[in-house]
Amino acid sequence: MATAARTATRLDTAEHELRRAFLAEVEGIPGGRRISRCLQCGTCTGSCPVSYAMDLSPRELIARFRAGDVRSILASRTIWLCASCYACTVRCPAGIKVTDIVYALKRMALARGVRPARYPTFAVAESFVHQVETHGRNNEPRFMLGFFRRAGFRRALGVAPMALRLLLKGRIGLKASRIRAVADLRKIMRRAARMEVRVEHDLAGGTAPVGYGVVGARPPRPMPAAAARVPR
Amino acid sequence: MRYTYFPGCSLESTSRGYDRSLRAVFRLLGHELEELEDWNCCGSTAYMSVAETMALAVCARNLALAERQGEGRPLIAPCSACYSVLSKTDRFLREQPELKARVDEALAEARLAYHGTVTIRHPLDVLVNDVGLEAIAARATRSLAGLKVAPYYGCQIVRPERGFDDREAPVALDRLLGRLGATVVDYPMKVRCCGGMLMTTADAVGLELCYELLRCAAAAGAEVVATTCPLCHINLEAYQGAINRRFGAKLRLPVAFFTQLVGLALGAGEEELGLDRLLVPFAPALAEAAHV
Known part of the structure; x- marks a missing residue:
């Protein structure tokens, strides 16, 4: 499956960018670097209540990254089925x-515009x-x-009777409760959004395009130009 | 004791019964809940899927407000998602100085700061470990004797961190309900996921998870499921019709918030506890609690 993405030693440009972005994300998670210790035992897959419905199991997901x-x-x-x-x-x-x-x-x-119609997590996130x-x-x-506006009103049909029953029981709050400091909250959000940029690893030089090795490692030093030209 | 209270969005709407029963239980036990002023949505699981710093900053505003208002008091979050997201934010900010610096900068836009002094607690934890089973039993006026309850913990109050109970086999809810006289049924799915938002985005999967859970609890003899989370509650309760249609089942199992059961034992009325708002009716006949 991955043949287009890589050759024996190199990642194509798009995959290279994805790998950099992924490693940067991993750095932002406390204990994120432990992904390099994966032993492919499959305990994650066996513990997952929804792995039966996934196309890539959680174990395979880490194998694919590697x-x-x-x-x-x-x-x-898989990523949309994780609850x-x-x-x-x-x-x-x-x-x-x-x-x-x-x-x-x-x-x-x-962030890359993946919006699968069958698994509209994007619609949940955007509406929220x-x-x-x-x-x-x-x-x-x-x-x-x-x-529903984002994911399609067809989905509303199934829940309409239930929503009506909740409404009759007074369990649907039609009046939106609004905080006083909405302007402050927006300022916080705008500022935080500007700081999402991460420090990305430099994977230049074609070093270790696959495997776990680059996680948490120092960026490889650029090879001196002179040395690069020495034969062998 | 006085606690700062973070209701969360669901408790203003579909889970009003949780809000009402929680307030009633604390009042009847002689403890005070002071609502966090001008709290904002915790961001739930949705924000973390969009942007990490923003998710943490939105949540950190609540922590900053709680720190200012609460002066060292614990912050009580009854919704599992709020509890989990608030705890996670607090932990990430302590463990990742780089993230903390970014969030501080964002908070400063609203002249707020968070110094990491707020303890986030789930009401189940507070009732069992602060108030104590004996103190609660001493105030009980009715017994839950004869009531077969399936305690359902769900995911996010026991995972991912080791909090107030075991992550695989928690017992806090079993002990609480058992002490009030209920027969706690043993079933293997008490920490199994209800699917959370999958009921909305991938209903085939969500319905199946809830069907398995309810079937398992019913087979163990449960007459009611006790939940600790608004999302678990709505998935398990409101979708029973859809589950029955899909799987040809005949489930009709009441699902109540654990605080509604505790409230009944403490003598509160059904309306006061929001039990009249359940879709699957639940009105157990309870005896006076001379022997609790």
Whole structure:
């Protein structure tokens, strides 16, 4: 599957960029570097309540990264099926923060415009962010409306009877509760958004295009031009 | 004792019964909940999928406000997502100085600062470990005897960090309900995920997870499932019709917030606890608690 993404020694440009971005994300997670200790035991997959529905298992997801194929991870349904239950993270014998790594992959995919119609996590995220930016809180019925607007109102059909029953029981708050300091919250968000840029590893020089080795390692020193020209 | 209280968005809407019963329970036990002023949404799991620094900064505003308002008091977060996200933010900021610096800069835009002094607590933890089972039992006026309860912890109050209970086999809720007289049924799925937001984005998967959970609890003889989280509650309760249609099942299992059960034992009324708002009715006949 990954043949287009890499040759024996080199990653293509797109895959190279994805790998850099992924490693930068991993650096931002406390204990993120432990991904290099993965022993491919499959405890994550065995612990995951939704791995049965995934195309790439959580174990395979880490194998794909190691093999230099982040592209296929971002195209998988796996990252959208993670419900963030942390069963894998708790049981991983190598202490890998699997759930946080999947969050990082979701961020990478959303930032690159991956919006699968069948798994509209993007619609959840966008609607949610809109609610918080507007009111400072998440008004559930408005959030759901925003979700359906982005993911398709066909999805609303299945939940309409249930929503009606909740409404009759007084469990749907139609009035959006709004915080006083919405302007302050927006300032915080704008400033934080400007600081999302990460310190990225320099993987230049074609060193270690695959494998775990580069995680947490110092960037390779550029080879002196003279030495590079010495034969052998 | 006085606690700062972070209700979270669901408790203003679909999970009003959780808010009402929690307030009633603390009042009846002689403890005070002081709502965090002008709290904002914790960001839930959605924000972390969008932008890390922003997710942490949005959440850190609440921690900064709690630090200023609470003066060392613990912050109580009843929703598992809020509890987990607030705890995670606090931990990330302590462990990653680089992230902390960025979040500080963002908070400074609103003349706020967070110094890492807030302890985030789940009400289950507070009731069992601060108030104590004996003190709660001493105030009980009714017994839950005869009621078969399946305690359901869900994911995020016991994972990922080792918090107030075991991550694989927690017992806090078992002990609390058992002490109030309930028969706690043993079933193997008490920390299994309900699917969370998958019910919205991938309903085939969400419905199956909840079906397995409810079926397992019902097979163990449960008459009611006790939950600790608004999202678990709505997934397990409100989708039972959809589950029955999809799997040809006949489930009709009441799902209550654990605080509603504790409230009943403490003598609070059904309306006061929001039990009248459940979709699957739950009105157990309870005896006076001379023997609790």
